[in-house]
Amino acid sequence: MKIKGAEMVVEILLENGVDTIFGYPGGAAMVIYDALYKHSDQIRHVLTAHEQGASHAADGYARSTGKTGVVLATSGPGATNLVTGIATAYMDSIPMVAITANVGAGLVGRDAFQEICITGVTFPVTKHSYFVNKKEDLADALRNAFRIANEGRKGPVLVDITKDVTEAMINYIPAEPLELARREVEDLGSKAEKFAEFINKAERPVVYAGGGIIASEADSEVLALLEKADIPAVNTMMASGAVPSDNERSFGLLGMHGSFAANKAIAEADLVIAIGTRFSDRVALNPKKFAAKAKIIQIDIDRSEINKNVYVDYSINGDCREVLDAVLEHVDEKDHKDWIRQLKKWQKERPMHIRGYSDIMNPQQIIEYVCEHTDNDTIYVTDVGQHQMWAAQFINHKAPRRFLSSGGLGTMGYGYGAAIGAQIGNPDKRVIHFTGDGSFHMNLNEACTAVSENTPVITIIMNNRVLGMVYQWQSQFFEGRHSQTVPERKTDFVKIIEGFGGTGFRADTLEEFEEAFEKALKCEGPVWIDCEIVMEEKVLPMIPNGLTVDEMIFE
Numbered sequence: 001m002k003i004k005g006a007e008m009v010v011e012i013l014l015e016n017g018v019d020t021i022f023g024y025p026g027g028a029a030m031v032i033y034d035a036l037y038k039h040s041d042q043i044r045h046v047l048t049a050h051e052q053g054a055s056h057a058a059d060g061y062a063r064s065t066g067k068t069g070v071v072l073a074t075s076g077p078g079a080t081n082l083v084t085g086i087a088t089a090y091m092d093s094i095p096m097v098a099i100t101a102n103v104g105a106g107l108v109g110r111d112a113f114q115e116i117c118i119t120g121v122t123f124p125v126t127k128h129s130y131f132v133n134k135k136e137d138l139a140d141a142l143r144n145a146f147r148i149a150n151e152g153r154k155g156p157v158l159v160d161i162t163k164d165v166t167e168a169m170i171n172y173i174p175a176e177p178l179e180l181a182r183r184e185v186e187d188l189g190s191k192a193e194k195f196a197e198f199i200n201k202a203e204r205p206v207v208y209a210g211g212g213i214i215a216s217e218a219d220s221e222v223l224a225l226l227e228k229a230d231i232p233a234v235n236t237m238m239a240s241g242a243v244p245s246d247n248e249r250s251f252g253l254l255g256m257h258g259s260f261a262a263n264k265a266i267a268e269a270d271l272v273i274a275i276g277t278r279f280s281d282r283v284a285l286n287p288k289k290f291a292a293k294a295k296i297i298q299i300d301i302d303r304s305e306i307n308k309n310v311y312v313d314y315s316i317n318g319d320c321r322e323v324l325d326a327v328l329e330h331v332d333e334k335d336h337k338d339w340i341r342q343l344k345k346w347q348k349e350r351p352m353h354i355r356g357y358s359d360i361m362n363p364q365q366i367i368e369y370v371c372e373h374t375d376n377d378t379i380y381v382t383d384v385g386q387h388q389m390w391a392a393q394f395i396n397h398k399a400p401r402r403f404l405s406s407g408g409l410g411t412m413g414y415g416y417g418a419a420i421g422a423q424i425g426n427p428d429k430r431v432i433h434f435t436g437d438g439s440f441h442m443n444l445n446e447a448c449t450a451v452s453e454n455t456p457v458i459t460i461i462m463n464n465r466v467l468g469m470v471y472q473w474q475s476q477f478f479e480g481r482h483s484q485t486v487p488e489r490k491t492d493f494v495k496i497i498e499g500f501g502g503t504g505f506r507a508d509t510l511e512e513f514e515e516a517f518e519k520a521l522k523c524e525g526p527v528w529i530d531c532e533i534v535m536e537e538k539v540l541p542m543i544p545n546g547l548t549v550d551e552m553i554f555e
Contacts, residue, residue: 001173005138006035006166009099012142014042016177018070020061020424022046022054026074027114029101031166046424046453049445051078053417055085055098056443060418061425062094063404064379066217068149069096069421075103076114079160080121084411087125089156091408092238093215095149096156098122099142104164105133118160127155135168139175147178153302154215183301185318188326195316195323196330198297202271204339205231208254211238211407212276212300214400218321219243222275224328230336232343234262236277237392240403245396251343252352255283257389257539260350261343263549266291268342274298276320279309280408281545289548299323350541350554352393360534361510363390363462369514370432370460371396373521378430379404379422383415383439386468389539391434413442416459420446423455430521433459438467441491447500450526458520459528461493464535472538476553486535493530502526 003011009032013021021043025033036045048054051073058069069089073082079100089096103112119129128148130141138161145157185191199205213222219242226233226249233243234254243250254262266272272291276299277283284290287310298315300306306315316323354364367390371378376398382388382405397403404422406414419433440461450457462468471485494504503523505516513531520527542553 001171002169003172004031004035004166005135005161005168005170006031008138008170008172009142009161009166010035010039010043011172011174012139013070014039015143015175016068016146018043018068020044020046021070021072022048022057022061022421023072024048024051024054024074024078026078026101028075028103028163029072029078031163032072032099032101046449048417048449051081052085052413053443053446053449055082056088056414056417057421057424058096059085059089059094060381060404060421062089062096063418064401064422065425066401067425068146069094070099071096072099074101074114076116078114079116079118083122083125085417086122086156086158088406088409088411088414090125090127092406093154093211094156095154097145097149098156098158100158100160101166102160102162105162106164108133108162119158122158125156126158129158130160132159132161132165135165135170138165138170139172143175143178147180151180152183183318185316185323188316188318188323191316192323192326193330195297195314195327198271198295198314199229199231199273200332200334203336204269205229205271205273205336206265206269207231207233208266208272208274208277209233209235209239209242210275210277211236212320213239213242216276216301216320217400218276218324219400221321221324221328223247225324225331228328229331229334230340231273232265232336232340234258234265236280236283236407237405238407239277240392240395241397241400244398249340251347253392256285256543257393257541259347259352259393260541260549260552261347263543263552264346265343267293267549269294272296274312275324276300278305281309284310285543286546286548354390354537360508360532361513362537363387363533364394365510366460366462366513366531367391367394367434369510370517373517374430374432378402378432379426381405381415381419381422381431381433383435383443384410384412385436385439386472386537386539387434387436387439387462390462412439415439416443416446416450419457419459420450420453420455423457424453431455431457433457435459435461436468437461437463437465437489437491441489444496447497447502447526451501454525456524457526458517459526461528461530462533463493463530464533464537465489466535468535469539471535477544493528497526497528502528504528504530506530508532
């Protein structure tokens, strides 16, 4: 059967179970958009305000559903506007397929209108990219894009298609999605047995949980390990929810803004079991002193992450779920109550708290109230900055895929697009978006998308009128020289969302916030709540770069 290349794009999306894509049309992409119009009963296209918002929406859709996010843009600036979103997905190992249209093959390399070599631009931030300028290559490129995005360590793949290929008549043969290659761990049984020996001999073990646990859906296996061997756990921000916050063996966030107990656990452990994590510089702030008293063993699907930042004593390169299944058979039932009791003592000595001010609400109060008045399926999304760290510290994380945030790239402007994508992917779940006034100024234009799609995302703006995280660092390390972090903006967020067609509230006290949030829960479309907090509020505790828990700042 011969069909247009653009029709083939749509057919292959359908082959791979795609029912939702995010994007923005343009000249080079018109033929694809015409094909989408004809299949609008099968694939929902979400038009965003900006291509970057579309890329973040595809990312949020993928993180919250476990499916592949798909984003579509035209050539030139349409394609380059995707780059930050693609890089965000790449750094956090999120499966995404980005499809871009390009000028006709005959115009490539001639500086044509809206021509860009997007495969070259995105080469460092994609798992793979395809430049399709021959019609014979289209089907294989698209089908392999979905395979590569999900095979091994997940990540984004870009497919750039010239306009003449989308217009060409191509022989289409339907096919099933390509099977993902399983990375067999050679001699897994004996490796798992040796891995378990480290665990069985340890007196002060700790599981260091990373985002790979969520990617491989290995949270049940991790919980089984914690219970069987009575091991405490700490987690990176990307692993929030892999071990529920209220689990008796969970000691929460690790790293620069992690809890004292979590960081102390790593410092005093005799064995660190790193699962699906890359020892980033926000966790291993001083790699040479990280877990200095411990042996370190690691499970990771990406061979390049083993011994990259921190040298380990033993490792297994494979899928977390598969490897843990094998390891659990050899793990002895243990009792580490004295070790866990010590961690709880440290937790009590230095609890997570915000200093707070008597005349104004603080971030912890806002977050705790929201958690108490939403259910366990609620999805929390953040931008990047102080509010992000407060959310990571104080949200009661109940399950995987319920906390979405840009970890590796630290993308201000990520949150609103991602929240919209998460809401569209999970229409029956509540989505709460925490942001700061600095981050939100970068992406609030997506309010038109939220209104058009009638997505009931509740956005809580922690408004301290400064660029909070950099302001905090300038206060702490630059003798209070607040260079360009007090922008003196006069933005009225309530008027803005009302102008877009949504609902806005302003809250200067906790009582006002409680009243506004109660009303927001009853609204059908998007709601913004502008919450005043003081600019002096800091994210604490904190371990400065290059230091250890012994130099932790608490006040």
